[in-house]
Amino acid sequence: MAMLVITDLHVSVDDNPILKGISLTVNPGEVHAIMGPNGSGKSTLAQVIAGHPAYEVTAGSIRFEGEDLLEMEPEERAHAGVFLAFQYPVEIPGITNAYFLRAGYNEIRKARGEPELDPMDFLDLLEEKLALVNWGPEIMQRAVNHGFSGGEKKRNEILQMAVLEPRLAVLDETDSGLDIDALRTVADGVNALRRPDRAMVVVTHYQRLLTYVVPDRVHVLADGRIVRSGGKELALELEEKGYEWLTGVAEAVA
């Protein structure tokens, strides 16, 4: 069965239509890249999958493992196995990274009828996950994303993904603002989390992340519609020719 089925999705923000009929099917184990110029609606698609309250779905449907995702609250989507790595991870001064992540982890366990982990057992679990992003335990005692560099924030998203072990991970411009070393760290983390029963939707403006995280399918979004879909070679073609080739608007891809 397909994991994610998006059918003719229309989405507005403040009555402005942003997505104008998106259809997309993602199977378990697949990595799909969503590319497109600024303002094409890529991030909107990512946020709508996670349930951001500011976006209004005016038509169409999203089904996740057969369930109507649009009927679910954001936390219910997380419990079901949906994860969004934020383009701009939110700073929460006053709560430690450890507390925040354990709260989410245990809520997901609780929703699934599994026993919660106490702080000590959770630390053991963290140790193994921290290694994925080359971090020591100190980062967990800092406030959530507070005072983190851009790269640290993105790494923190990947860490959260590693701990929460979603079925479907949506990565919203996780590569933006990273230098090459940070990009490698993030990409290695993502690759380590690829599994036959896990799907990923990678939203990106640039091709460079896809050098490291090789997608099964690439979709190009322009003005709220998918204008071209193809295999991984489509990303390379875009890098060469620019978005203008498909969208009529000049914008660099690489």
Added chain:
Amino acid sequence: MIETYRAAFEAQGGDAAPAWLTPLRRAGMDRFARAGFPGARDEEWRFTPLAPVTRSAFTPAGPPARAVSRRLLDRLTFGHPEWPSLVFVNGRFAPEVSTLPALPEGTVMSSLAQALATRPELVEPHLGRHAGPDATPFTALNAAFIQDGAFLHVPAGTVLEQPLLLTFVTTEETGGRMTHPRNLVVVGDGARVALVESYYGLDDGSAYLTNAVTEVVLGAGAWAEHTRIQREGGAASHIAFTHVQQAGESHYRSFTLGLGALLSRHNLHTRFEAPETEALLYGLSIAHGEQVMDNHTSIEHRQPACRSWEVYKAILDDRARGVFNGKVYVTPEAQQTDAKQTNRTLLLSEQARVDTKPQLEIFADDVKCTHGATVGYLDELPLFYARSRGVPAGRAKRLLTYAFAAEVMAEVAVDAVREELDQVVRARLGVGEG
């Protein structure tokens, strides 16, 4: 009404207090009799609904109906029963539940009544000289009823390693009763001390009044960390006035936590008497139901190159009301003043409200003074972020409310106190263990 207070004043028993105290008490009574309680037209009090205090007269609290248990008091010692502690029950020193270990030579920690009887020469130069009867009608009323409270004298150069606990408990069945704790803390040149001043009510049903005045006098280069915790009973009124007098290069840091009482008002005034002096003032109020919590602060920059840093926060739920007024006064000679004031209020309900007023009066030209006040509800984005990680909406709101509090709680100077207060605040906000 005034007659009831005067009758109580006249009926105060003769005690061993020195003769010079009598005119101070009488000045307090006379001043209060002339002024009465502040009215709605009084600018300093216009946002503070004083009805719980003014609608009927209070009479002095008597001894408790039954002794206060050690076990209860142990909960107020932050896990350190060995720390020096003065406990007052219904306004009177309770030596049987206080802890008075040996302190460094020359240090005096005792009840004010005892200090007045045995060491009046340490008290007279300061008592009523800093927070005089003229300051407010409530300081006048307090002066009229000066009987007991905490007294601390730390000689120059003495560093007290352990925090000192000053705890004021009001027991059950104290409706209509009042206490007037009077505290004097004198820290000598270069001396260092950490104080925890707590007010605790055992009964949420008793409409009693606590009217406290605390004078803190810091010598040159002295260092004081002052934590103030207000956990009065839910029907109580708590009015308090703290005045801090700071000599040069002294450092004063306070954290004021308000949780209890139906009506509370705390005035915190600090005055810099010489250059290079510093005050850091932090505050957190958490109110719900019909609670009113009012914080008035005033910082007098009277000398050059002094620094003040102030962060007060409030969390208001239900129909609670908050008031904040932050005065920063910079005289013409106070050049190179560095003053920053921040007041942030988080509203958890549409019926909650706050009146906030930064008040900067600056008469010097070479200064750095900033202030900012924000009032708002929880932000949508962090809520969505937490929910997207699986945390249900209700818990996410509590978590972010706690985060708002925790940011300023981090400023509590003493670790064990901070950890204990963190538990108290978590419990109040419905957030589990860290």
